[in-house]
Each structure stands twice: as C-alpha cells, then as structure tokens.
Amino acid sequence: MYDYLIVGAGLTGAIFAREAKIHGKSVLVTDKRPHIAGNIYTENISGISVHTYGPHIFHTNNHRVWQYINQFTSFNRFTNSPIANYYGEIYSLPFSMYTFNKMWGVITPEEARAKIEAQKREAGISSPKNLEEQAISLVGRDIYECLIKGYTEKQWGRPCSELPAFIIKRLPVRFTWDNNYFNALYQGIPNGGYTKIIERMLEGIDVRTNCDFFAHRAELESTAKHIVFTGQIDAYFGHELGNLEYRTLRFETEILSGTNNFQGNAIVNYTDRETPFTRCIEHKHFYPGLETEATVITHEYPSEWRPGDEPYYPVNNDKNNRLYESYREMARAKCPDVIFAGRLGEYKYYDMDAAVLRVLELLEENHIL
Numbered sequence: 001m002y003d004y005l006i007v008g009a010g011l012t013g014a015i016f017a018r019e020a021k022i023h024g025k026s027v028l029v030t031d032k033r034p035h036i037a038g039n040i041y042t043e044n045i046s047g048i049s050v051h052t053y054g055p056h057i058f059h060t061n062n063h064r065v066w067q068y069i070n071q072f073t074s075f076n077r078f079t080n081s082p083i084a085n086y087y088g089e090i091y092s093l094p095f096s097m098y099t100f101n102k103m104w105g106v107i108t109p110e111e112a113r114a115k116i117e118a119q120k121r122e123a124g125i126s127s128p129k130n131l132e133e134q135a136i137s138l139v140g141r142d143i144y145e146c147l148i149k150g151y152t153e154k155q156w157g158r159p160c161s162e163l164p165a166f167i168i169k170r171l172p173v174r175f176t177w178d179n180n181y182f183n184a185l186y187q188g189i190p191n192g193g194y195t196k197i198i199e200r201m202l203e204g205i206d207v208r209t210n211c212d213f214f215a216h217r218a219e220l221e222s223t224a225k226h227i228v229f230t231g232q233i234d235a236y237f238g239h240e241l242g243n244l245e246y247r248t249l250r251f252e253t254e255i256l257s258g259t260n261n262f263q264g265n266a267i268v269n270y271t272d273r274e275t276p277f278t279r280c281i282e283h284k285h286f287y288p289g290l291e292t293e294a295t296v297i298t299h300e301y302p303s304e305w306r307p308g309d310e311p312y313y314p315v316n317n318d319k320n321n322r323l324y325e326s327y328r329e330m331a332r333a334k335c336p337d338v339i340f341a342g343r344l345g346e347y348k349y350y351d352m353d354a355a356v357l358r359v360l361e362l363l364e365e366n367h368i369l
Contacts, residue, residue, distance in 0.1 A: 002028045002206075002223055007213045008230030010038020011352060012342035014201040015359040016228050021205055023368050028223060029202060030211040035195070036202060039312070040352070042193030046255055046294045049193035050283045054249060054300060054312075055267060056194060057286075059184035060353030066186040068356060072200040075188030078286050080181040082267035082279075086146045092179045093269065094172035095139050095147075103142055109175035116140040134165035138173050150273035155302050156247060156315070164317055189286045227335075230342035232311060233327045237334075241326050244347060246311035250301040252277075257294045260284075277301045314347045321347075339366065 004020050006013045009031035017027045035041055039053040057080045060066055084091040092098035100112040119140035128134035131152065135144040148168070152160055156167075172181060180187075190197055213220060213231065221227065229236055234244045256262055266285035270277060277299040284290050305311050314320065324347040331340055341362055343350050350358065363369040 001225065002026045004028070004226050004228055005030070005220055005224035006228040006230070007031075007220075008038060008228075008342065009033075009036040009198065009202065009207060009209070010230060010342065011040055011198070011355050012345075012359050013038075013228065013230050014198045015356060016341065016363065017205050018201040019360075019363050020368055025368065027205050028220075029205055029207045030213060030220065031207075031209050032212040034210050036207060036209065037195045037198040040194040040198070042195050044193070045253075045283075045296050047292050048284045048290070048296050049287065050253065050296050050298070051194075051281065051286070052251070052253075053310075054251065054298075055281050055286070056352060057182070057187065057189060058352050059182040059187040060356075061185045062353055062357060063185075064360075065353045065356045068360070069197070072197045073190040073192065075186075075190055076287060078189045078266075078288060079187060080267070081179045081265070082181060082269055083265055084147050084151075084269045084271045086271045089146075091147055093147075094174060094179070094181045095143060096174045096179055097177045098179055099143065099147075100175075103146070112175055128165045130161050131163035131165055131168050132160040134168045135160065135171075138168065138171065147271045149271075151269055151271040151278055153273060154276075154278050157302070157304050166316075225337065227338045229338055229340050230345050232344045233324070233331065233340050233347060236338075236340070237327060237330060241330070242323055243307075244323055244327075245315040245320050246305035246309075247302055247313040247315060248305040248309040249312050250303065251298050252301070253296065253298040255294055255296050260292050260295050262295050262297050311344060314343065314349060316348070 003025040004027045006017050006027060006029045009029050013029055017029050020027050040056050041052045042049045043052055057078065058069065058075065082093045084093050091102050097109065097112065100106050104115050106112045106115060116139060119142065120137050123136050123141060125133045125137050128137050132144070135148045149160055156163055172183060232244065262282050263280060265282065267279055267281055269279045279300050281298045281300065283296045284292055331338060339362060340346060341359065342355065360369065
C-alpha cells in the first residue's frame with residue numbers, strides 16, 4: 001500500500017513524487033506513455049537534444065522556483081528571440097521597435113505609439129471584448145492582420161473575434177529595441193535536456209511507464225491511500241457531465257543531413273493563414289555554439305482535439321470554464337482523497353515556472369511540505 005499514487009510522470013507529477021518521497025511518504029508514479037517527463041520530454045537525435053513535444057524554454061521571475069529547479073540541472077544562456085515569417089517577410093518577435101520599424105518605418109517609441117493609437121481609434125475600440133479587439137488595441141490593425149490573426153486562428157481553430165481577450169494579454173509588447181521574448185530574470189534551457197531533470201526527481205521512486213490508468217484503474221486505486229491525478233479531470237469522471245474541449249498538436253520531425261543550419265533561429269512562426277503549420281523549430285539553436293554535422297527540425301501542426309488525441313491546450317472559454325467548475329465541485333463531493341493537478345487536472349494552461357510553484361503550493365496545502 002502506497003501513500004500516494006501519482007498518475008502522470010511529467011513535471012507536476014515528478015515534483016510531487018519527489019517531495020512526498022523525501023518527506024517520508026511512499027509513492028508510485030504511472031504514465032501511459034513509454035517514457036517519463038510528459039510534454040517536456042527530450043531525446044538525443046544526431047547529437048542534438050530534441051524537444052519531442054514542442055519547444056520548452058524555462059523562464060521565471062520567481063527566485064524560489066529558480067532555486068528549486070536548479071537542484072536538478074544547470075541552464076545554458078539561451079534567450080528566446082523568435083521571428084515571424086509572413087509570406088517571406090521576416091519580423092521580430094516579441095513586438096518591439098524592431099517590429100514597428102519593419103512594419104511602418106518608424107524610428108522612435110513616440111512614433112510607434114502614435115501609429116498604434118491612430119489604428120486603435122480608427123477601429124473604434126474602447127473596451128476590447130475579444131482577442132481581435134484586444135490585439136488591435138495593443139499593436140494596431142497592421143500588425144494584427146499580418147502577425148497575429150492567421151497564426152492565432154490556426155492555433156485555436158476559431159476566428160479571433162470568437163476568442164477571449166485574455167489569450168493575447170500574455171503577448172509581450174515593448175517600445176524598446178529588445179528582442180528578448182521573455183522579460184524574465186531567469187531564462188535558459190537545461191544542459192542535457194529536460195528528461196534528465198525528471199530522471200533526477202524520480203530517483204528511488206517506483207515508476208511504471210506504458211501504464212494506462214484507466215486500463216488498470218481498479219488495481220491502481222487499490223494500491224494507494226491518496227491519488228494525484230494529472231490527467232483530464234473530465235476523463236476521470238467518465239465525461240459524465242460532458243467533454244471539455246482541447247487543442248492538440250501534431251509534430252513532424254526530420255533530420256537534415258545536408259546542412260547544419262536550416263533557418264538560423266530556434267523558432268520561426270509562420271503567421272499567414274495558408275501555411276498549414278504554425279511554426280518550425282530548429283532544435284540545435286536552443287544550445288548556443290553547438291556544432292553539429294546535421295540539424296533536426298520540427299514542424300508543428302495544431303488541430304481540434306478528439307478522443308484518443310493528446311490534449312495540449314485547454315480551450316478556456318466561458319462554456320468550458322463553467323463545465324470545469326462543475327467537475328471541480330463533483331471532485332470535492334465525491335473524491336476528497338484525489339488531488340487534481342496540472343494543466344489537464346486543473347484545466348488551465350501553466351508555464352513551467354507556474355507549474356513548479358503550483359505543485360509546491362499543493363504540497364503545502366496537503367501538509368507534506
């Protein structure tokens with residue numbers, strides 16, 4: 001009999017497992033995939049640490065989180081400076097003076113602000129009600145049409161006018177000549193890849209991969225006093241109240257042996273509506289100065305989630321948020337010994353640093369820390 005069964009060997013599950021273990025609890029971790037580390041899994045291909053499920057750049061302003069994660073790895077000096085490709089024209093991301101200069105030829109922050117304000121007034125937006133209006137308020141119609149609209153509609157599968165405004169509020173907009181996407185105190189990629197971090201967290205802990213919780217539910221639930229469930233909360237209850245909606249991703253990864261530098265940058269976003277993928281990742285550029293004979297690239301294709309697909313992004317509109325609240329009330333009433341955690345268990349998108357902090361909070365709430 002274990003104290004905790006932890007369903008999911010990603011970042012959330014691994015941190016909870018480690019802290020529970022070192023504070024005297026017995027733990028079993030399971031994962032339906034054939035490997036640990038969840039969506040931050042990295043594997044070595046042609047001497048390059050490849051982000052199998054899309055790029056993950058660790059960044060945070062929280063010193064506690066940074067200290068915690070540095071117990072398990074050291075980080076390189078990678079700075080995220082993605083670029084946008086709009087029909088062959090290249091623009092700097094985040095939206096900064098480099099972007100405004102390329103779009104409008106402006107030189108000063110005052111000129112850029114004036115251009116945005118003029119386009120905002122022309123659109124007649126006073127209080128943004130959706131993503132489209134929020135984007136135009138932030139950067140003007142020209143940048144919205146070229147660099148946001150097509151990419152976002154591919155990503156979410158819905159018109160921008162039907163998406164909530166808060167999605168775009170995370171987008172950095174700076175009136176400086178600074179192309180660092182994350183305005184964070186700490187930033188980098190772990191040396192050796194993310195899988196090494198999870199391996200170190202799970203040292204000495206019983207782990208079962210290729211283990212689908214739902215296929216072995218009765219057996220697994222009988223082995224533990226408490227459960228930490230990092231899968232879909234609606235799936236845990238057999239979709240009794242209905243299905244929560246998600247977006248999924250498909251990745252096409254290939255080794256290019258004829259070149260060791262395909263696009264000169266780690267991430268290039270394709271912002272036109274016609275290109276079927278949203279971005280191209282060239283993994284070697286996450287490791288500045290890495291010399292290789294070949295290179296590895298990944299094209300990322302978003303699509304609507306269907307049962308059997310991997311759910312990546314919760315669709316946090318009003319309908320889904322209300323349904324999630326109903327599941328949360330059901331969880332409180334029916335299973336007080338189950339902790340629902342992570343982006344699927346809590347139906348919330350977490351950056352990695354926020355995920356780390358949330359697990360530490362859950363451990364404190366459950367009197368483990």
